[in-house]
Amino acid sequence: MAQVSFMKTITVPNTCEINCLGKPSLEVKTLEAPELIGVKPPSVSNFELCLHVSIGDHVQIGTRLFSDKKYREVHILSPASGQISDIRYGPKNALDVIVIKRDKEESRLQISDQKTSLSTYQLSQVTRDSLVTSLLDGGLWTSFRQFPFRNIPDPKQIPPAIYVSIDQDEPFLPNGTVLLKDHIELFGIGVAVLNNIANGNLYIGVSQKNPRIKSALRELITHQIIGDYPANDPGVFLYHTKTSSELNNAWYITAQDVLRIAEWIVTAHYPIDQLITLGGPGVSKPMHYKTRIGMSIKDIVRETTITPNPRYIAGGIMTGRTTTQDDFLGADEHGVNVLSEETDQEWVPYIKPGLYRPTSTTAFLSALLPIRRHPLTTALQGSPRDCISCGDCMPVCPVNLLPQFIHKHLENNQENLAIEHGLLDCVECGLCSYICPSKIELTATFKSARSRLEKTGVSS
Ligand code: SF4
Ligand code: SF4
Numbered sequence: 001m002a003q004v005s006f007m008k009t010i011t012v013p014n015t016c017e018i019n020c021l022g023k024p025s026l027e028v029k030t031l032e033a034p035e036l037i038g039v040k041p042p043s044v045s046n047f048e049l050c051l052h053v054s055i056g057d058h059v060q061i062g063t064r065l066f067s068d069k070k071y072r073e074v075h076i077l078s079p080a081s082g083q084i085s086d087i088r089y090g091p092k093n094a095l096d097v098i099v100i101k102r103d104k105e106e107s108r109l110q111i112s113d114q115k116t117s118l119s120t121y122q123l124s125q126v127t128r129d130s131l132v133t134s135l136l137d138g139g140l141w142t143s144f145r146q147f148p149f150r151n152i153p154d155p156k157q158i159p160p161a162i163y164v165s166i167d168q169d170e171p172f173l174p175n176g177t178v179l180l181k182d183h184i185e186l187f188g189i190g191v192a193v194l195n196n197i198a199n200g201n202l203y204i205g206v207s208q209k210n211p212r213i214k215s216a217l218r219e220l221i222t223h224q225i226i227g228d229y230p231a232n233d234p235g236v237f238l239y240h241t242k243t244s245s246e247l248n249n250a251w252y253i254t255a256q257d258v259l260r261i262a263e264w265i266v267t268a269h270y271p272i273d274q275l276i277t278l279g280g281p282g283v284s285k286p287m288h289y290k291t292r293i294g295m296s297i298k299d300i301v302r303e304t305t306i307t308p309n310p311r312y313i314a315g316g317i318m319t320g321r322t323t324t325q326d327d328f329l330g331a332d333e334h335g336v337n338v339l340s341e342e343t344d345q346e347w348v349p350y351i352k353p354g355l356y357r358p359t360s361t362t363a364f365l366s367a368l369l370p371i372r373r374h375p376l377t378t379a380l381q382g383s384p385r386d387c388i389s390c391g392d393c394m395p396v397c398p399v400n401l402l403p404q405f406i407h408k409h410l411e412n413n414q415e416n417l418a419i420e421h422g423l424l425d426c427v428e429c430g431l432c433s434y435i436c437p438s439k440i441e442l443t444a445t446f447k448s449a450r451s452r453l454e455k456t457g458v459s460s
Contacts, residue, residue, distance in 0.1 A: 005287040007218065010205070010240045012227030014398050016431055020317060022337070024288055026178050028275070033292035036298040037080040038097040038328025039065055042142045043321075045451055046070065046151035049095055050432030057084045062109035062139070062270040065098055071155055079272040079293040079331075081106035081204040097328050100294075112137055112268045118457075123192045123265070128158075131196050138264040142331075143257035146249060147238060148424040149454040153251050160244075162198040162205030163237050163252040164191075167207035169229040170316030173335045176210050176255060178288050179275055183259055184216050186266070190258035191220050193265060198251075205237045229318070230398055235427035239399040248424070256334060274334065276300070280317065280406035282307035282338030286451045300336050313337040318430040385438040393442060399425045403432040403442045410449050419458070425450060 028211040041049055048069035053059060059078045068074040080104040084147040090096035112134065132155055135141050144162075153159065167176040180187055195202050204215050205223040214224060223241065225231050227259040234252035242248070253261075260271040273357040274293050279286040284305035291300065297312050313320040317331045329336065401422045423446060 001394070005212075006388045007221050008223050009317070010223050010225050010368075012231035012236055012240060012398050014396050014400070014431075015227035015229055015231045016396055017171075017228040018171050018318070018434075022172065022279045022283050024172050024175070024277040024279040024286040026175060026288065027431070028178060028288040029303075031289045031291045031303075033080065033102060034295065034415040035102055035282075035345050036085070036299075037082075037100045037102060037292060037294040038296060039076065039078065039100070039294050040097045040328060041066065041076065041095055042152065043330055043332060044151045045149070047074075047142075051087075051095065053087075053098065054086050055087055058082070059084065060107045060109040061272060062111045064139075066095070068152070071141075071152070073136045073155060074141045075136070075139050075141065075378055076272050076331075077111075079270070081108070094269060099328075104355045108269065110268075111139075111270060120243060122175065123189065123196070126196065128196050128199070131193060134265070134379040135197075135261065138268075139270055140257070140261050140264055143253050143261060144251050145253070146251050147235065148248055149450060150235075151454070156339075157346050159198050159201070159249075159251040160246040161201035161203055161250040162194050163203045163205070163234045163236045163250055164194070164255060164258055165205045165225075165232045165237055165252070166213055166221075166251060166255045167205075167210050167232045167315070169207070169227075169232050170318050171229075172277050172286065172337055173316050174256065174275045174277050174288060176206065177212050177257055179259070180216070182215055186259055186262045187217065187255070188220065188262075189265060190262035193261055194253070194258065203237065203241060205232060206443065207232050227398070229429060230429040230431070233398070234400045235398065235425070236429075239425055239427075253332070254332075258278060260346065274331070276329065276333075277335040278304065278338075280313070280337035280339055281336065281408075282310050282340050293331050294328055295329050296326065297323060297336055301338070306338055307340045309341045311339045313339065318434070319428065325396060368381055385440075387440060388438055390437060392435050392437060396435050398429060398431070399427060399454070401426060403446075407440065407442050410445055415449065415453065418449060419453070424453070424458075426450065 026095045041047055050067045050069045052064050052066055060081045061078060063078045065078050080100045080102050082100045084098060085101040086099040088096045111307045119395060136155055142152055144153050204221050205225045206221050208224050208226045230236055239249055256275060263271040272293055273290055276289050276291055278289060278300055312323050314323045314329055315321060315335060317337045341460050387404055397403060406418045406421045406423055428443055428447050430443045436442060
């Protein structure tokens with residue numbers, strides 16, 4: 001049931017507008033499903049995989065491919081029907097991807113007895129337990145993530161709250177308006193499901209820059225968020241609305257997954273499509289695509305011209321992972337970005353005016369010019385140096401941390417002091433590393449420290 005809310009405003013003070021070339025147009029093109037579809041495990045550290053298929057097996061849309069060993073009722077389902085043609089493993093023999101060669105005529109597994117559409121009224125009559133079971137059977141539990149480590153939550157837990165951020169500020173991921181166009185009602189059904197799962201403790205945020213969705217969903221939205229990247233990150237949203245320590249273990253879900261949950265509830269069909277973006281300065285025609293889950297990078301870029309020496313990033317430019325054309329996009333990765341791989345060292349960059357160089361200070365002339373989009377590349381502009389205590393990393397942290405102090409504590413193996421300084425609140429946005437003139441890999445250090453803490457069982 002739609003919740004009536006009085007929208008509050010959050011102003012996130014420390015954010016950064018990343019003016020990068022290659023912003024996807026709002027046009028949406030449909031990419032037909034290719035012959036090969038790849039299914040990757042969720043990119044979380046707490047998923048212990050139990051494989052159900054072997055090479056040569058035939059699967060349908062909705063067949064269980066693998067489950068979690070710890071939470072045995074959490075499954076990943078197949079988004080295609082066909083034959084398992086390859087199972088690839090990565091470092092430490094961890095499963096990388098299951099490749100399915102699609103049938104010409106695909107078939108679906110009937111997963112659930114729920115064959116008719118549920119109205120929001122009917123949804124309000126359904127118990128929480130039966131909704132949880134339905135999402136587990138429908139392979140949609142992996143849509144949820146739990147703070148502070150952003151892993152998959154225990155289905156037996158009741159979350160202190162669930163956060164949904166409609167917009168994503170990171171270059172370049174699907175635009176909230178494009179995502180929800182023609183799907184407002186469906187989103188409302190997804191919100192009704194989440195309200196039930198979260199016992200009414202649901203936070204829904206929208207960017208102030210998205211007035212159309214703000215108006216269309218005004219009865220559902222609890223917060224409008226003001227700020228640039230990463231103001232709409234769910235961790236930033238949580239940080240600026242946190243009223244108790246219990247919320248440190250809140251859950252979140254993307255708006256795209258809210259739609260998938262709603263689609264499952266309405267149709268009882270495992271949702272197999274997703275909206276993604278292809279963007280970045282290395283792409284000739286950046287745009288939105290509607291595609292099958294599990295497309296290869298090669299198939300996503302096949303209709304556009306790519307820069308001669310590309311670096312492919314699965315996900316956003318700031319937080320995504322570097323990959324290759326032969327790899328597949330994970331179900332939780334909603335964009336491919338292409339940068340130019342820079343291998344040449346720039347000759348005496350410090351005597352040049354820097355007209356096209358992104359800067360947070362007045363060191364380059366670009367700071368004095370009207371905002372323009374920059375051809376962001378992979379160049380590091382020199383080698384790493386020691387911390388010069390300039391303090392530049394502090395005014396960009398959206399959750400008010402002191403990155404240089406946390407980094408020093410971690411360097412000195414003082415993890416407790418790093419936690420006291422807020423390490424668990426870090427949203428791994430990458431801004432401190434991006435801004436650091438010494439090019440210290442602050443975010444990577446925080447990420448691996450957080451991962452270590454998760455394994456040793458440190459709670460928030
Ligand atoms: S990555 Fe850096 S800037 Fe971003 S939240 Fe963490 S400490 Fe702050
Ligand atoms: S921006 Fe880099 S050099 Fe400056 S204080 Fe932070 S870590 Fe040190």
